[in-house]
Amino acid sequence: MIEVRGLQKVYKVHEREAGFWSSVRSLFDRKFRDVYAVDDVSFSIAPGEIVGFLGPNGAGKTTTMKVLTGLLHPTAGEVQVGGFVPHKHERAFKRRISLVMGQKSQLIWDVPASETFLVNKVIYEIDDAAYRRQLDELIELLQIAEVMQKPVRQLSLGERMKCELAASLLHKPDLLFLDEPTIGLDVNMQEVVREFIRRYNRLHKATILLTSHYMADVAALCQRVMVINRGKLLYDGEISELIERHAPYKRLKLWFDGGREALELLESTLLSCGDSGLKVIAQTEHHVELEVARQHISTVSARLLQTLAVADLTIEDPSLEDVISQAFAAGVQP
Amino acid sequence: MRQTLRLLREFLRACFVEEVEYRLNFIGHLLTTGLQLALAVFMANIFFFRADSVGGWSFYEVLLLLGVFNAIHGFIEMVLQPNMSRLVQHIRKGTLDYVLLKPVDSQLFVSFRHMVFWKIADIVLGLGLVVFALVQMGAWPTWQAIVSFFVLFSAALCLVYAIWMMLMTLSFWAVKVDNLSYLFMSFFDTARFPVSVYKGFLRLALMYLFPVGLITTLPASALTKGVSVWQLLVAGVLALAFVALTRLLWRLALRSYTSASS
Known part of the structure:
Protein backbone atom coordinates (compact mmCIF):
# COMPACT_ATOMS: atom_id res chain seq x y z
CA MET A 1 0.00 0.00 0.00
CA ILE A 2 2.86 2.32 0.86
CA GLU A 3 6.17 1.89 -0.92
CA VAL A 4 9.17 4.04 -0.09
CA ARG A 5 12.55 3.56 -1.75
CA GLY A 6 15.62 5.58 -0.83
CA LEU A 7 13.65 8.58 0.33
CA GLN A 8 15.71 11.66 0.99
CA LYS A 9 14.61 15.14 1.97
CA VAL A 10 17.10 17.95 2.30
CA TYR A 11 16.24 21.39 3.65
CA LYS A 12 18.32 24.40 2.93
CA VAL A 13 18.62 26.21 6.20
CA HIS A 14 19.65 29.81 6.32
CA GLU A 15 22.22 30.25 9.03
CA ARG A 16 23.26 33.31 10.92
CA GLU A 17 24.55 34.29 14.29
CA ALA A 18 22.38 36.19 16.76
CA GLY A 19 22.67 39.96 17.00
CA PHE A 20 21.91 43.06 15.00
CA TRP A 21 24.95 43.28 12.74
CA SER A 22 24.97 39.68 11.77
CA SER A 23 21.30 39.99 10.85
CA VAL A 24 22.13 43.00 8.66
CA ARG A 25 24.97 41.06 7.10
CA SER A 26 22.64 38.17 6.42
CA LEU A 27 20.53 40.46 4.24
CA PHE A 28 23.36 40.55 1.72
CA ASP A 29 25.39 37.49 2.35
CA ARG A 30 23.40 34.43 3.20
CA LYS A 31 24.98 31.22 4.28
CA PHE A 32 23.03 28.07 3.68
CA ARG A 33 23.52 24.70 5.23
CA ASP A 34 21.99 21.45 4.05
CA VAL A 35 19.99 19.60 6.64
CA TYR A 36 19.17 16.00 5.92
CA ALA A 37 15.73 15.66 7.51
CA VAL A 38 15.25 12.22 6.01
CA ASP A 39 18.13 10.27 4.52
CA ASP A 40 17.89 7.10 2.48
CA VAL A 41 14.78 5.69 4.10
CA SER A 42 13.07 2.66 2.58
CA PHE A 43 10.10 0.67 3.79
CA SER A 44 6.82 -0.74 2.64
CA ARG A 245 17.01 -7.22 20.84
CA HIS A 246 17.54 -4.06 22.81
CA ALA A 247 16.28 -5.19 26.14
CA PRO A 248 17.47 -8.78 26.49
CA TYR A 249 16.56 -8.72 30.16
CA LYS A 250 13.54 -8.68 32.39
CA ARG A 251 12.85 -6.89 35.62
CA LEU A 252 12.44 -9.04 38.64
CA LYS A 253 10.96 -7.47 41.77
CA LEU A 254 11.05 -9.32 45.03
CA TRP A 255 9.54 -8.57 48.43
CA PHE A 256 10.62 -10.69 51.36
CA ASP A 257 10.50 -10.82 55.14
CA GLY A 258 13.41 -8.72 56.29
CA GLY A 259 16.17 -9.13 58.77
CA ARG A 260 19.93 -9.40 58.47
CA GLU A 261 19.72 -13.11 57.88
CA ALA A 262 17.51 -12.68 54.90
CA LEU A 263 19.81 -10.09 53.37
CA GLU A 264 22.81 -12.33 53.77
CA LEU A 265 20.88 -15.20 52.24
CA LEU A 266 19.92 -13.00 49.33
CA GLU A 267 23.49 -12.00 48.76
CA SER A 268 24.80 -15.52 48.76
CA THR A 269 21.99 -16.69 46.49
CA LEU A 270 22.75 -13.93 44.02
CA LEU A 271 26.42 -14.84 44.12
CA SER A 272 25.60 -18.46 43.46
CA CYS A 273 23.67 -17.46 40.34
CA GLY A 274 27.00 -16.33 39.00
CA ASP A 275 27.15 -15.08 35.41
CA SER A 276 23.46 -14.97 34.58
CA GLY A 277 23.68 -11.29 33.55
CA LEU A 278 22.34 -10.23 36.87
CA LYS A 279 22.21 -6.61 37.99
CA VAL A 280 20.80 -5.09 41.16
CA ILE A 281 18.82 -1.96 40.33
CA ALA A 282 17.49 -1.07 43.76
CA GLN A 283 17.51 -2.59 47.19
CA THR A 284 15.92 -1.86 50.55
CA GLU A 285 15.53 -3.95 53.67
CA HIS A 286 12.45 -5.79 52.38
CA HIS A 287 12.68 -5.40 48.66
CA VAL A 288 15.06 -5.90 45.82
CA GLU A 289 14.82 -5.08 42.12
CA LEU A 290 16.95 -6.99 39.64
CA GLU A 291 17.67 -7.06 35.94
CA VAL A 292 18.05 -10.62 34.76
CA ALA A 293 18.88 -11.96 31.31
CA ARG A 294 15.85 -13.54 29.70
CA GLN A 295 17.20 -17.05 29.45
CA HIS A 296 18.09 -17.13 33.13
CA ILE A 297 14.95 -15.62 34.56
CA SER A 298 13.34 -18.91 35.55
CA THR A 299 16.40 -20.38 37.28
CA VAL A 300 17.10 -17.19 39.18
CA SER A 301 13.54 -16.81 40.38
CA ALA A 302 13.30 -20.49 41.32
CA ARG A 303 16.44 -20.29 43.39
CA LEU A 304 15.27 -17.12 45.15
CA LEU A 305 11.94 -18.74 45.95
CA GLN A 306 13.70 -21.73 47.43
CA THR A 307 16.07 -19.89 49.72
CA LEU A 308 14.10 -16.81 50.81
CA ALA A 309 10.81 -16.32 52.60
CA VAL A 310 9.31 -14.51 49.62
CA ALA A 311 6.26 -12.33 50.21
CA ASP A 312 5.78 -11.35 46.58
CA LEU A 313 7.57 -11.67 43.29
CA THR A 314 6.90 -10.02 39.92
CA ILE A 315 8.59 -10.31 36.55
CA GLU A 316 8.11 -7.51 34.00
CA ASP A 317 9.29 -6.49 30.58
CA PRO A 318 11.15 -3.19 30.57
CA SER A 319 9.06 -0.22 29.41
CA LEU A 320 9.14 0.65 25.75
CA GLU A 321 10.63 4.04 26.65
CA ASP A 322 13.64 2.26 28.11
CA VAL A 323 13.97 0.05 25.09
CA ILE A 324 13.87 2.96 22.71
CA SER A 325 16.38 5.01 24.62
CA GLN A 326 18.65 1.96 24.76
CA ALA A 327 18.21 1.50 21.05
CA PHE A 328 19.22 5.12 20.41
CA ALA A 329 22.16 4.80 22.73
CA ALA A 330 23.34 1.70 20.91
CA GLY A 331 22.81 3.28 17.47
CA VAL A 332 20.86 0.26 16.25
CA GLN A 333 21.00 -1.06 12.73
CA PRO A 334 17.87 -2.33 11.07
CA MET B 1 -17.66 24.14 -12.69
CA ARG B 2 -20.74 22.81 -10.92
CA GLN B 3 -18.56 21.66 -8.07
CA THR B 4 -17.03 25.14 -7.89
CA LEU B 5 -20.45 26.74 -7.58
CA ARG B 6 -21.49 24.19 -5.00
CA LEU B 7 -18.35 24.93 -3.01
CA LEU B 8 -18.90 28.68 -3.13
CA ARG B 9 -22.48 28.22 -1.97
CA GLU B 10 -21.30 26.03 0.88
CA PHE B 11 -18.62 28.54 1.91
CA LEU B 12 -21.19 31.30 1.94
CA ARG B 13 -23.57 29.15 3.98
CA ALA B 14 -20.87 28.25 6.51
CA CYS B 15 -19.91 31.89 6.91
CA PHE B 16 -23.51 32.92 7.36
CA VAL B 17 -23.89 30.34 10.12
CA GLU B 18 -20.66 31.51 11.69
CA GLU B 19 -21.82 35.09 11.80
CA VAL B 20 -25.30 34.43 13.12
CA GLU B 21 -23.39 33.57 16.30
CA TYR B 22 -22.75 37.28 16.63
CA ARG B 23 -26.00 39.04 15.85
CA LEU B 24 -25.09 42.41 17.29
CA ASN B 25 -22.21 42.62 14.87
CA PHE B 26 -24.64 42.77 11.97
CA ILE B 27 -26.58 45.76 13.29
CA GLY B 28 -23.34 47.54 14.11
CA HIS B 29 -22.09 46.88 10.65
CA LEU B 30 -25.21 48.10 8.90
CA LEU B 31 -25.01 51.37 10.85
CA THR B 32 -21.33 51.81 9.94
CA THR B 33 -21.96 51.28 6.26
CA GLY B 34 -24.93 53.64 6.25
CA LEU B 35 -22.93 56.35 8.02
CA GLN B 36 -19.92 55.97 5.74
CA LEU B 37 -22.07 56.26 2.68
CA ALA B 38 -23.86 59.33 4.05
CA LEU B 39 -20.50 60.91 4.84
CA ALA B 40 -19.24 60.20 1.32
CA VAL B 41 -22.33 61.81 -0.21
CA PHE B 42 -21.91 64.78 2.13
CA MET B 43 -18.27 65.16 1.05
CA ALA B 44 -19.34 65.11 -2.57
CA ASN B 45 -21.86 67.84 -1.70
CA ILE B 46 -19.07 70.00 -0.35
CA PHE B 47 -17.00 69.57 -3.49
CA PHE B 48 -19.95 70.71 -5.56
CA PHE B 49 -20.79 73.64 -3.27
CA ARG B 50 -19.15 76.12 -5.60
CA ALA B 51 -18.56 74.13 -8.73
CA ASP B 52 -20.97 72.47 -11.14
CA SER B 53 -18.51 69.81 -12.08
CA VAL B 54 -15.36 68.14 -10.76
CA GLY B 55 -12.93 66.90 -13.34
CA GLY B 56 -15.73 67.11 -15.87
CA TRP B 57 -18.13 65.03 -13.77
CA SER B 58 -21.46 66.42 -12.55
CA PHE B 59 -22.72 65.87 -9.01
CA TYR B 60 -24.90 62.85 -9.82
CA GLU B 61 -22.24 61.35 -12.00
CA VAL B 62 -19.85 61.51 -9.04
CA LEU B 63 -22.55 59.97 -6.84
CA LEU B 64 -22.89 57.12 -9.30
CA LEU B 65 -19.16 56.60 -9.19
CA LEU B 66 -19.30 56.63 -5.41
CA GLY B 67 -21.89 53.87 -5.65
CA VAL B 68 -19.57 51.77 -7.80
CA PHE B 69 -16.72 52.48 -5.39
CA ASN B 70 -18.83 51.39 -2.44
CA ALA B 71 -19.93 48.17 -4.13
CA ILE B 72 -16.34 47.20 -4.97
CA HIS B 73 -15.19 48.24 -1.53
CA GLY B 74 -17.90 45.96 -0.14
CA PHE B 75 -16.62 43.11 -2.30
CA ILE B 76 -13.11 43.62 -0.93
CA GLU B 77 -14.32 43.60 2.64
CA MET B 78 -16.72 40.72 2.12
CA VAL B 79 -14.44 38.36 0.23
CA LEU B 80 -10.84 39.48 -0.02
CA GLN B 81 -9.91 40.94 3.34
CA PRO B 82 -11.09 38.05 5.54
CA ASN B 83 -9.30 35.49 3.42
CA MET B 84 -6.07 37.42 3.36
CA SER B 85 -5.74 37.39 7.13
CA ARG B 86 -6.59 33.68 7.15
CA LEU B 87 -3.95 32.83 4.61
CA VAL B 88 -1.32 34.61 6.65
CA GLN B 89 -2.47 32.58 9.67
CA HIS B 90 -2.53 29.37 7.65
CA ILE B 91 1.06 29.88 6.65
CA ARG B 92 2.30 30.91 10.07
CA LYS B 93 0.53 28.11 11.93
CA GLY B 94 0.97 25.44 9.30
CA THR B 95 -2.75 24.75 8.83
CA LEU B 96 -2.31 25.36 5.12
CA ASP B 97 -1.46 21.66 5.07
CA TYR B 98 -5.13 20.89 5.64
CA VAL B 99 -6.08 23.07 2.68
CA LEU B 100 -3.55 21.43 0.39
CA LEU B 101 -4.76 17.96 1.36
CA LYS B 102 -8.33 18.70 0.30
CA PRO B 103 -9.40 17.49 -3.15
CA VAL B 104 -10.28 21.03 -4.24
CA ASP B 105 -8.50 23.82 -6.02
CA SER B 106 -6.35 25.34 -3.29
CA GLN B 107 -6.44 28.83 -4.78
CA LEU B 108 -10.22 28.74 -4.84
CA PHE B 109 -10.22 27.56 -1.26
CA VAL B 110 -7.89 30.20 0.17
CA SER B 111 -9.55 32.96 -1.87
CA PHE B 112 -13.14 32.30 -0.96
CA ARG B 113 -13.35 30.01 2.05
CA HIS B 114 -14.14 32.85 4.45
CA MET B 115 -16.57 35.58 3.66
CA VAL B 116 -18.05 38.24 5.88
CA PHE B 117 -21.64 37.80 4.92
CA TRP B 118 -23.07 41.07 6.24
CA LYS B 119 -20.77 43.11 4.00
CA ILE B 120 -23.12 42.17 1.21
CA ALA B 121 -25.03 45.20 2.52
CA ASP B 122 -22.19 47.41 1.20
CA ILE B 123 -22.59 45.97 -2.25
CA VAL B 124 -26.36 46.35 -2.23
CA LEU B 125 -26.20 49.90 -0.87
CA GLY B 126 -23.52 50.81 -3.42
CA LEU B 127 -25.54 49.51 -6.35
CA GLY B 128 -28.57 51.24 -4.82
CA LEU B 129 -26.70 54.53 -4.97
CA VAL B 130 -25.91 53.88 -8.64
CA VAL B 131 -29.62 53.40 -9.38
CA PHE B 132 -30.53 56.46 -7.30
CA ALA B 133 -28.04 58.63 -9.22
CA LEU B 134 -29.39 57.31 -12.53
CA VAL B 135 -32.95 58.16 -11.51
CA GLN B 136 -31.89 61.67 -10.45
CA MET B 137 -30.14 62.27 -13.76
CA GLY B 138 -33.36 61.28 -15.49
CA ALA B 139 -31.48 59.77 -18.43
CA TRP B 140 -32.10 56.03 -18.48
CA PRO B 141 -29.13 54.24 -20.04
CA THR B 142 -29.46 52.10 -23.16
CA TRP B 143 -29.16 48.34 -22.84
CA GLN B 144 -25.73 48.51 -24.47
CA ALA B 145 -24.63 50.84 -21.70
CA ILE B 146 -26.01 48.48 -19.06
CA VAL B 147 -24.25 45.49 -20.60
CA SER B 148 -20.94 47.37 -20.83
CA PHE B 149 -21.40 48.47 -17.23
CA PHE B 150 -21.69 44.87 -16.06
CA VAL B 151 -18.76 43.75 -18.19
CA LEU B 152 -16.59 46.55 -16.83
CA PHE B 153 -17.83 46.02 -13.30
CA SER B 154 -16.92 42.31 -13.48
CA ALA B 155 -13.56 43.20 -14.98
CA ALA B 156 -13.03 45.59 -12.08
CA LEU B 157 -13.83 42.84 -9.58
CA CYS B 158 -11.38 40.53 -11.33
CA LEU B 159 -8.67 43.19 -11.27
CA VAL B 160 -9.17 43.95 -7.62
CA TYR B 161 -9.16 40.25 -6.83
CA ALA B 162 -6.01 39.68 -8.85
CA ILE B 163 -4.06 42.54 -7.29
CA TRP B 164 -5.18 41.45 -3.84
CA MET B 165 -4.43 37.80 -4.48
CA MET B 166 -0.92 38.61 -5.64
CA LEU B 167 -0.33 40.58 -2.45
CA MET B 168 -1.64 37.60 -0.48
CA THR B 169 0.62 35.21 -2.29
CA LEU B 170 3.60 37.31 -1.29
CA SER B 171 3.02 36.13 2.26
CA PHE B 172 4.55 32.79 1.30
CA TRP B 173 7.90 34.52 1.12
CA ALA B 174 7.39 37.40 3.49
CA VAL B 175 5.10 35.61 5.98
CA LYS B 176 3.73 38.88 7.38
CA VAL B 177 2.07 40.99 4.72
CA ASP B 178 -0.69 42.68 6.70
CA ASN B 179 0.81 46.08 6.01
CA LEU B 180 0.55 45.54 2.28
CA SER B 181 -3.21 45.41 2.61
CA TYR B 182 -3.17 48.88 4.21
CA LEU B 183 -1.07 50.11 1.33
CA PHE B 184 -3.57 48.64 -1.10
CA MET B 185 -6.51 50.21 0.68
CA SER B 186 -4.95 53.68 0.71
CA PHE B 187 -4.29 53.44 -3.01
CA PHE B 188 -7.77 52.14 -3.54
CA ASP B 189 -9.21 55.14 -1.72
CA THR B 190 -8.15 57.30 -4.63
CA ALA B 191 -10.84 55.51 -6.64
CA ARG B 192 -13.52 57.52 -4.84
CA PHE B 193 -13.15 60.18 -7.52
CA PRO B 194 -12.92 60.00 -11.29
CA VAL B 195 -9.33 59.76 -12.52
CA SER B 196 -9.77 63.04 -14.36
CA VAL B 197 -9.67 64.79 -10.98
CA TYR B 198 -6.03 63.89 -10.59
CA LYS B 199 -3.32 65.72 -12.44
CA GLY B 200 -0.01 64.95 -14.08
CA PHE B 201 2.06 62.00 -13.04
CA LEU B 202 -0.46 60.83 -10.42
CA ARG B 203 -3.09 60.54 -13.11
CA LEU B 204 -0.85 58.46 -15.34
CA ALA B 205 0.11 56.27 -12.43
CA LEU B 206 -3.50 55.70 -11.44
CA MET B 207 -4.49 54.94 -14.98
CA TYR B 208 -1.75 52.53 -15.99
CA LEU B 209 0.61 51.69 -13.15
CA PHE B 210 -1.98 50.94 -10.53
CA PRO B 211 -5.18 50.74 -12.52
CA VAL B 212 -7.52 52.36 -10.04
CA GLY B 213 -9.02 54.30 -12.91
CA LEU B 214 -10.13 51.08 -14.54
CA ILE B 215 -11.75 49.92 -11.35
CA THR B 216 -14.29 52.66 -10.71
CA THR B 217 -14.04 55.35 -13.36
CA LEU B 218 -14.53 53.06 -16.31
CA PRO B 219 -17.65 51.22 -15.07
CA ALA B 220 -19.15 54.53 -13.99
CA SER B 221 -18.37 56.02 -17.40
CA ALA B 222 -20.28 53.20 -19.05
CA LEU B 223 -23.50 54.55 -17.52
CA THR B 224 -22.71 58.23 -17.90
CA LYS B 225 -20.27 59.38 -20.54
CA GLY B 226 -20.20 56.14 -22.49
CA VAL B 227 -17.23 53.93 -23.29
CA SER B 228 -15.71 52.72 -26.51
CA VAL B 229 -15.53 49.09 -27.61
CA TRP B 230 -11.80 49.56 -27.47
CA GLN B 231 -11.93 50.37 -23.75
CA LEU B 232 -14.19 47.41 -23.10
CA LEU B 233 -11.74 45.12 -24.82
CA VAL B 234 -8.69 46.43 -23.01
CA ALA B 235 -10.38 46.14 -19.63
CA GLY B 236 -11.55 42.61 -20.34
CA VAL B 237 -8.20 41.37 -21.62
CA LEU B 238 -6.35 43.06 -18.77
CA ALA B 239 -8.65 41.50 -16.20
CA LEU B 240 -8.21 38.01 -17.63
CA ALA B 241 -4.46 38.46 -17.89
CA PHE B 242 -4.24 39.56 -14.27
CA VAL B 243 -6.27 36.58 -13.06
CA ALA B 244 -4.08 34.23 -15.10
CA LEU B 245 -1.06 35.86 -13.51
CA THR B 246 -2.34 35.13 -10.01
CA ARG B 247 -2.70 31.52 -11.02
CA LEU B 248 0.94 31.36 -12.08
CA LEU B 249 2.13 33.12 -8.97
CA TRP B 250 0.06 30.81 -6.76
CA ARG B 251 1.58 27.73 -8.37
CA LEU B 252 5.04 29.16 -7.90
CA ALA B 253 4.32 29.96 -4.27
CA LEU B 254 2.99 26.46 -3.61
CA ARG B 255 6.04 24.91 -5.14
CA SER B 256 8.33 26.85 -2.86
CA TYR B 257 6.07 26.09 0.10
CA THR B 258 5.88 22.38 -0.45
CA SER B 259 9.57 22.05 -0.96
CA ALA B 260 10.65 24.20 1.93
CA SER B 261 8.39 24.16 4.95
CA SER B 262 8.50 21.58 7.66
Missing part, protein backbone atom coordinates in the same frame (compact mmCIF):
# COMPACT_ATOMS: atom_id res chain seq x y z
CA ILE A 45 3.52 -1.08 4.42
CA ALA A 46 0.89 -3.66 3.55
CA PRO A 47 -2.85 -2.87 3.26
CA GLY A 48 -4.63 -2.88 6.61
CA GLU A 49 -1.46 -2.61 8.64
CA ILE A 50 -1.04 -0.25 11.59
CA VAL A 51 2.55 0.85 11.88
CA GLY A 52 4.01 2.92 14.70
CA PHE A 53 6.57 5.53 13.86
CA LEU A 54 8.88 6.33 16.74
CA GLY A 55 11.65 8.80 17.23
CA PRO A 56 12.63 11.87 19.22
CA ASN A 57 11.65 15.39 18.17
CA GLY A 58 13.20 16.40 14.88
CA ALA A 59 13.99 12.82 13.93
CA GLY A 60 12.19 13.11 10.58
CA LYS A 61 8.81 11.58 11.42
CA THR A 62 6.69 14.53 10.37
CA THR A 63 8.80 15.16 7.29
CA THR A 64 8.25 11.56 6.19
CA MET A 65 4.51 11.89 6.81
CA LYS A 66 4.41 15.08 4.77
CA VAL A 67 6.19 13.44 1.88
CA LEU A 68 3.79 10.50 2.05
CA THR A 69 0.78 12.83 1.95
CA GLY A 70 2.23 14.92 -0.87
CA LEU A 71 2.78 18.09 1.12
CA LEU A 72 6.51 17.93 0.49
CA HIS A 73 8.47 17.03 -2.59
CA PRO A 74 11.12 14.44 -1.87
CA THR A 75 14.65 15.52 -2.74
CA ALA A 76 15.43 12.02 -3.94
CA GLY A 77 13.90 8.58 -3.88
CA GLU A 78 10.63 7.01 -4.90
CA VAL A 79 7.38 7.19 -3.03
CA GLN A 80 4.14 5.42 -3.89
CA VAL A 81 1.07 5.57 -1.72
CA GLY A 82 -1.99 3.57 -2.70
CA GLY A 83 -0.66 3.41 -6.25
CA PHE A 84 -0.25 7.19 -6.49
CA VAL A 85 2.75 9.45 -6.43
CA PRO A 86 1.73 11.77 -3.59
CA HIS A 87 3.37 15.04 -4.69
CA LYS A 88 1.48 14.96 -7.98
CA HIS A 89 -1.53 16.14 -5.95
CA GLU A 90 -4.12 14.07 -7.77
CA ARG A 91 -7.64 14.53 -6.47
CA ALA A 92 -8.33 10.80 -6.53
CA PHE A 93 -5.37 10.41 -4.18
CA LYS A 94 -6.51 13.15 -1.83
CA ARG A 95 -9.91 11.50 -1.56
CA ARG A 96 -8.30 8.35 -0.24
CA ILE A 97 -6.06 9.80 2.44
CA SER A 98 -6.40 11.77 5.60
CA LEU A 99 -3.84 13.44 7.82
CA VAL A 100 -4.71 14.16 11.42
CA MET A 101 -2.35 16.39 13.31
CA GLY A 102 -2.82 16.51 17.05
CA GLN A 103 -1.39 19.99 17.26
CA LYS A 104 -3.25 21.60 14.39
CA SER A 105 -6.98 22.02 14.05
CA GLN A 106 -9.13 22.11 10.95
CA LEU A 107 -12.42 22.76 12.77
CA ILE A 108 -14.17 26.11 12.41
CA TRP A 109 -13.63 27.76 15.75
CA ASP A 110 -16.85 29.67 16.47
CA VAL A 111 -19.51 27.21 15.38
CA PRO A 112 -20.35 23.59 16.21
CA ALA A 113 -18.16 20.91 14.63
CA SER A 114 -21.16 19.71 12.61
CA GLU A 115 -20.67 22.79 10.42
CA THR A 116 -17.14 21.70 9.54
CA PHE A 117 -18.56 18.28 8.71
CA LEU A 118 -21.00 19.87 6.26
CA VAL A 119 -18.24 21.88 4.59
CA ASN A 120 -16.17 18.72 4.21
CA LYS A 121 -19.19 16.90 2.82
CA VAL A 122 -19.28 19.34 -0.09
CA ILE A 123 -15.49 19.41 -0.48
CA TYR A 124 -15.28 15.64 -0.75
CA GLU A 125 -18.51 15.46 -2.78
CA ILE A 126 -20.07 12.91 -0.46
CA ASP A 127 -23.68 12.18 -1.34
CA ASP A 128 -26.36 12.52 1.31
CA ALA A 129 -26.91 8.84 2.03
CA ALA A 130 -23.21 7.99 2.32
CA TYR A 131 -22.66 11.06 4.47
CA ARG A 132 -25.48 10.10 6.82
CA ARG A 133 -24.19 6.54 7.12
CA GLN A 134 -20.59 7.50 7.77
CA LEU A 135 -21.54 10.27 10.19
CA ASP A 136 -23.80 7.92 12.18
CA GLU A 137 -21.01 5.42 12.38
CA LEU A 138 -18.50 8.03 13.59
CA ILE A 139 -20.97 9.43 16.10
CA GLU A 140 -21.44 5.98 17.51
CA LEU A 141 -17.75 5.05 17.54
CA LEU A 142 -16.63 8.35 19.05
CA GLN A 143 -19.68 9.13 21.19
CA ILE A 144 -19.97 12.67 19.91
CA ALA A 145 -23.74 13.03 19.47
CA GLU A 146 -23.98 16.00 21.87
CA VAL A 147 -20.43 17.27 21.57
CA MET A 148 -20.76 18.03 17.87
CA GLN A 149 -23.61 20.48 18.51
CA LYS A 150 -21.52 22.72 20.77
CA PRO A 151 -19.36 25.54 19.41
CA VAL A 152 -15.84 24.23 18.99
CA ARG A 153 -14.36 26.97 21.17
CA GLN A 154 -16.30 25.54 24.15
CA LEU A 155 -15.06 21.97 23.74
CA SER A 156 -12.46 20.31 25.90
CA LEU A 157 -9.27 19.18 24.21
CA GLY A 158 -10.43 15.57 24.19
CA GLU A 159 -13.84 16.41 22.73
CA ARG A 160 -12.19 18.55 20.10
CA MET A 161 -9.83 15.77 19.14
CA LYS A 162 -12.76 13.40 18.65
CA CYS A 163 -14.47 15.91 16.37
CA GLU A 164 -11.18 16.45 14.58
CA LEU A 165 -11.02 12.73 13.86
CA ALA A 166 -14.63 12.66 12.69
CA ALA A 167 -14.05 15.61 10.34
CA SER A 168 -11.02 13.87 8.86
CA LEU A 169 -12.74 10.54 8.31
CA LEU A 170 -16.06 11.53 6.77
CA HIS A 171 -14.80 10.59 3.33
CA LYS A 172 -13.79 7.12 4.53
CA PRO A 173 -10.09 7.31 3.73
CA ASP A 174 -8.35 3.95 3.61
CA LEU A 175 -4.95 5.55 4.17
CA LEU A 176 -4.62 7.30 7.47
CA PHE A 177 -1.71 9.36 8.74
CA LEU A 178 -1.95 10.20 12.40
CA ASP A 179 0.62 12.65 13.71
CA GLU A 180 0.51 12.70 17.50
CA PRO A 181 -3.25 12.13 17.70
CA THR A 182 -3.26 11.77 21.48
CA ILE A 183 -0.96 14.65 22.39
CA GLY A 184 -2.09 16.49 25.49
CA LEU A 185 -4.98 14.14 26.21
CA ASP A 186 -5.54 12.51 29.59
CA VAL A 187 -5.13 8.77 30.01
CA ASN A 188 -8.84 8.03 29.63
CA MET A 189 -9.20 10.01 26.46
CA GLN A 190 -6.02 8.49 25.04
CA GLU A 191 -7.61 5.10 25.54
CA VAL A 192 -10.81 6.21 23.80
CA VAL A 193 -8.89 7.53 20.81
CA ARG A 194 -6.79 4.38 20.68
CA GLU A 195 -9.84 2.14 20.76
CA PHE A 196 -11.37 4.21 18.01
CA ILE A 197 -8.32 3.88 15.78
CA ARG A 198 -8.32 0.14 16.33
CA ARG A 199 -11.99 -0.17 15.38
CA TYR A 200 -11.69 2.08 12.40
CA ASN A 201 -8.80 -0.02 11.15
CA ARG A 202 -10.79 -3.19 11.53
CA LEU A 203 -14.01 -1.80 10.07
CA HIS A 204 -12.54 -0.20 6.95
CA LYS A 205 -9.36 -2.25 6.49
CA ALA A 206 -7.52 1.05 6.64
CA THR A 207 -3.75 1.30 6.46
CA ILE A 208 -2.53 3.48 9.30
CA LEU A 209 0.78 5.14 10.02
CA LEU A 210 0.93 6.58 13.51
CA THR A 211 3.45 8.73 15.31
CA SER A 212 3.23 9.31 18.99
CA HIS A 213 5.22 10.39 21.97
CA TYR A 214 3.25 8.02 24.14
CA MET A 215 4.70 4.56 23.92
CA ALA A 216 1.44 3.22 25.27
CA ASP A 217 -0.27 4.26 22.02
CA VAL A 218 2.20 2.40 19.93
CA ALA A 219 2.37 -0.63 22.19
CA ALA A 220 -1.42 -0.92 22.22
CA LEU A 221 -2.03 -0.38 18.51
CA CYS A 222 0.90 -1.54 16.49
CA GLN A 223 2.54 -4.87 15.98
CA ARG A 224 5.15 -3.29 13.84
CA VAL A 225 7.22 -0.22 14.58
CA MET A 226 9.73 1.86 12.72
CA VAL A 227 12.31 3.76 14.73
CA ILE A 228 13.85 6.80 13.13
CA ASN A 229 16.53 9.13 14.39
CA ARG A 230 18.38 11.99 12.67
CA GLY A 231 16.69 11.05 9.42
CA LYS A 232 17.89 7.47 9.42
CA LEU A 233 15.66 4.48 9.81
CA LEU A 234 17.15 2.54 12.70
CA TYR A 235 14.71 -0.28 13.13
CA ASP A 236 11.77 -1.73 11.22
CA GLY A 237 10.03 -4.79 12.55
CA GLU A 238 7.95 -6.33 15.29
CA ILE A 239 7.72 -4.53 18.57
CA SER A 240 8.45 -7.74 20.47
CA GLU A 241 11.66 -8.25 18.56
CA LEU A 242 12.77 -4.71 19.23
CA ILE A 243 12.29 -5.35 22.89
CA GLU A 244 14.12 -8.63 22.73
